[in-house]
Amino acid sequence: SQPSTWSQRFESALHPAIAQFNASIGFDIQLIEYDLIGSQAHARMLAHTGIIAAAEGEQLVDGLEQIRQEYRQGLFVPGVEAEDVHFAVERRLTEIVGDVGKKLHTARSRNDQVGTDTRLYLRDQIQQIRQRVRSFQSILLTLAEQHVETLIPGYTHLQRAQPLSLAHHLLAYFEMSQRDWERLGEIYQRVNISPLGSGALAGTTFPIDRHYTAELLNFGGVYANSLDGVSDRDFAIEFLCAASLIMVHLSRLAEEVILWASEEFGFVTLKDSCSTGSSIMPQKKNPDVPELVRGKTGRVFGHLQGLLVLMKGLPLAYNKDLQEDKEALFDAVVTVRGCLEAMTILLQEGLEFRVARLQAAVNEDFSNATDVADYLAGKGVPFREAYNLVGKVVKMSLAQGKLLKDLTLDEWKTLHPAFESDIYAAIEPAQVVSARNSYGGTGFAQVRHALQNAKAALS
Numbered sequence: 001s002q003p004s005t006w007s008q009r010f011e012s013a014l015h016p017a018i019a020q021f022n023a024s025i026g027f028d029i030q031l032i033e034y035d036l037i038g039s040q041a042h043a044r045m046l047a048h049t050g051i052i053a054a055a056e057g058e059q060l061v062d063g064l065e066q067i068r069q070e071y072r073q074g075l076f077v078p079g080v081e082a083e084d085v086h087f088a089v090e091r092r093l094t095e096i097v098g099d100v101g102k103k104l105h106t107a108r109s110r111n112d113q114v115g116t117d118t119r120l121y122l123r124d125q126i127q128q129i130r131q132r133v134r135s136f137q138s139i140l141l142t143l144a145e146q147h148v149e150t151l152i153p154g155y156t157h158l159q160r161a162q163p164l165s166l167a168h169h170l171l172a173y174f175e176m177s178q179r180d181w182e183r184l185g186e187i188y189q190r191v192n193i194s195p196l197g198s199g200a201l202a203g204t205t206f207p208i209d210r211h212y213t214a215e216l217l218n219f220g221g222v223y224a225n226s227l228d229g230v231s232d233r234d235f236a237i238e239f240l241c242a243a244s245l246i247m248v249h250l251s252r253l254a255e256e257v258i259l260w261a262s263e264e265f266g267f268v269t270l271k272d273s274c275s276t277g278s279s280i281m282p283q284k285k286n287p288d289v290p291e292l293v294r295g296k297t298g299r300v301f302g303h304l305q306g307l308l309v310l311m312k313g314l315p316l317a318y319n320k321d322l323q324e325d326k327e328a329l330f331d332a333v334v335t336v337r338g339c340l341e342a343m344t345i346l347l348q349e350g351l352e353f354r355v356a357r358l359q360a361a362v363n364e365d366f367s368n369a370t371d372v373a374d375y376l377a378g379k380g381v382p383f384r385e386a387y388n389l390v391g392k393v394v395k396m397s398l399a400q401g402k403l404l405k406d407l408t409l410d411e412w413k414t415l416h417p418a419f420e421s422d423i424y425a426a427i428e429p430a431q432v433v434s435a436r437n438s439y440g441g442t443g444f445a446q447v448r449h450a451l452q453n454a455k456a457a458l459s
């Protein structure tokens with residue numbers, strides 16, 4: 001039978017199906033660049049502390065460099081017999097540099113090694129995702145700048161509520177994304193801690209220098225407790241939380257775009273570059289992009305839930321369950337990146353706001369009713385009284401198939417003597433929006449102020 005990977009305690013090899021079941025090489029090969037960097041830092045530290053000779057350290061570093069070149073050229077393709085990326089690299093290293101390769105794993109375990117690799121990977125990914133959040137924000141800002149004076153119905157309960165500046169609506173997403181960007185930056189701090197040197201769980205008998213490797217790898221600090229170092233996945237869960245929130249935000253916008261693109265709303269036109277047709281209904285133009293974003297959101301939530309459940313009953317320290325963290329992270333990263341990019345392109349060139357339709361929409365509803373009540377309240381009528389009166393006016397107008405702007409001044413005056421001819425200007429949609437000049441409101445002055453702030457946040 002085949003010899004075993006393990007020490008001579010083992011007499012025979014794994015059952016082939018179990019080898020397949022146990023292996024992570026199929027997905028953790030994605031960590032190889034980080035595994036190599038981590039191993040090079042470890043080798044340098046071993047030489048630096050005199051645990052191995054300086055020349056041996058150099059041989060290890062060079063051998064690892066060669067593996068990087070082989071991998072990049074597609075020449076290093078380890079199979080399932082390697083079990084995981086860590087074993088694959090160590091084996092290849094020993095083939096390249098000979099017996100000195102067997103010294104690499106001195107004072108190290110795959111447990112602190114995989115934790116290091118995962119953090120290095122996530123660190124990079126967080127930076128990339130943050131950049132994509134920035135691109136997404138910047139297109140939101142560009143659109144907002146174009147649409148300060150474009151009005152759009154604002155909804156609560158998906159019922160017409162009060163009209164808004166379209167820029168204000170878009171800037172709400174800018175704010176959500178700003179929190180996403182900040183949140184990723186905060187999480188980065190906790191991802192950026194080195195577990196290397198925690199050993200299997202208890203530290204090591206060798207005089208290692210954990211701060212030295214941490215510095216070589218640009219970590220901001222080291223785990224204070226070796227058990228925590230090898231078994232903590234809080235950083236991964238935090239990332240999945242942040243990723244889930246990004247998806248919540250993208251998915252809400254996606255849902256709005258889907259609604260807006262429907263004939264019933266008609267607020268946007270989807271352009272050909274970002275929509276698809278039907279295989280049977282020739283008239284169709286479907287919002288597949290936002291639908292996919294909405295759909296993929298569930299996957300990311302699933303990964304968060306999966307990792308939380310994975311962790312909840314794990315006794316200290318490392319357990320093989322932890323190998324399951326990687327596919328969750330990798331898929332969440334690819335999904336979030338892809339969705340951010342798709343939504344950015346969709347906003348950039350995939351849709352157009354139908355400004356005339358939007359203008360007509362805000363002119364044809366009762367979303368100025370609050371303003372009639374505010375008008376009276378401004379003249380000293382207690383708001384609740386004014387509110388009740390306007391409710392009556394709306395009921396009456398609906399019965400007569402009229403809008404508020406259709407009432408004559410006589411009718412207004414019969415309803416309440418405080419009404420004067422300026423009531424018409426007060427209920428004009430542009431005035432309704434403009435008047436909401438409270439801090440953070442949709443009034444044009446506020447929106448212009450918010451645009452300045454948004455611009456400053458991006459620069």
Ligand code: ARG
Binds near residue numbers: 028084086114318323
């Ligand atoms: N492939 C493993 C993982 O991803 C590496 C660590 C294995 N450690 C162990 N003691 N079996 O978690």
